[in-house]
Amino acid sequence: MERRTTRRLQVGGVLIGGGAPIAVQSMTNTHTDDAAATLAQIKRLAEAGCDIIRCAVPDMAAAEGLKAICKESPIPVIADIHFDYKLALAAIDAGVDGLRLNPGNIGGEDRVRAVVEAAKERQLPIRIGVNAGSLPKDLLEKYGHPTAEALVEAAWRHIHILEDMDYRNIKISLKAHDVPLTLAAYRLMAAQCDYPLHVGITEAGTVNSGIIKSAVGIGTLLAEGIGDTIRVSLTGDPVNEVKVAYDILKALGLREHGPTLISCPTCGRTRINLEKLALEVERRLANISEPISVAVMGCVVNGPGEAREADVGLAGGIGEGLIFRKGQVLRKVPEDKLIDELFTEIDKILLERKVSL
Structure with a gap:
């Protein structure tokens, strides 16, 4: 199958886009301020084949925990940041390999620029992540409910903020629990840009129901050549996410693993x-x-x-x-x-x- 041509970026030692192998991601469900527990889970995930791990950073205690985590993690670490630009700066100082951050949600231009300059200095990619469950009110009023067009328009708002600061080390995700909506959003986004896309069905459910939704949604997009990294979102042990992700990739002949x-x-x-x-x-x-x-x-x-x-x-x-x-x-x-x-x-x-x- 012919894959969509995208820009290439790098998360730690993992290449993303530009024809690189599709990377498997997951997210820890430990408290990031508990570095020992988080590292133990990351090591289990790495043994299962996880390429990149994301950690929640809800407060400064979590950002502090990242110091030990980034130092000892066997795979690249991405910090998941919401609303507070100081947490992004602290995560960068802790040694993360990338950020999951929507620049329009962390304050004024001076705050965004501070994060962008710090990310530029260390060549860290930023993933813009749009979710159907948290679209801006004006877009919900404009479209009436979450639509593919609303998701894409929301993503472009964040992208333009970074592009206006001459920052293009960007990866994008547009997630929903609704499979047809997710498919439509990624197809529309893929037609409008060459940024790498992180693909997943958010809040997919338990191992039983979530596997089906993820296999249909992620598998369909990958079969169409859309997707540079994937995460299977399942309730419970994240090691299951990695196993299912590889099953999807193997079924399509895109990765060999186990x-x-x-x-x-x-x-x-x-x-x-x-x-x-x-x-x-x-x-x-x-x-x-x-x-x-x-x-x-x-x-x-x-x-x-x-x-x-x-x-x-x-x-x-x-x-x-x-x-x-x-x-x-x-x-x-x-x-x-x-x-x-x-x-x-x-x-x-x-x-x-x-x-x-």
């Missing part, structure tokens, strides 16, 4: 407890970080053929099954040995790759 499980839906030919097998394979694959495609198929009739592109797989029979690699059957094994034999082949493949490097 295993990909291929599992058939079962049918009348299935004579094996495929659900149990697939869940156990999925559980054991969670310990593997290297990209590898693994198939768990319900029958030996079509299994190896339908999953011939998988690196390795198993196909169930009656009390037994087949182990195969790239569609080629290796051996027949008893049902209770299928998973162990499958992971024997997985270990062989990963070892072969290491040896060949």
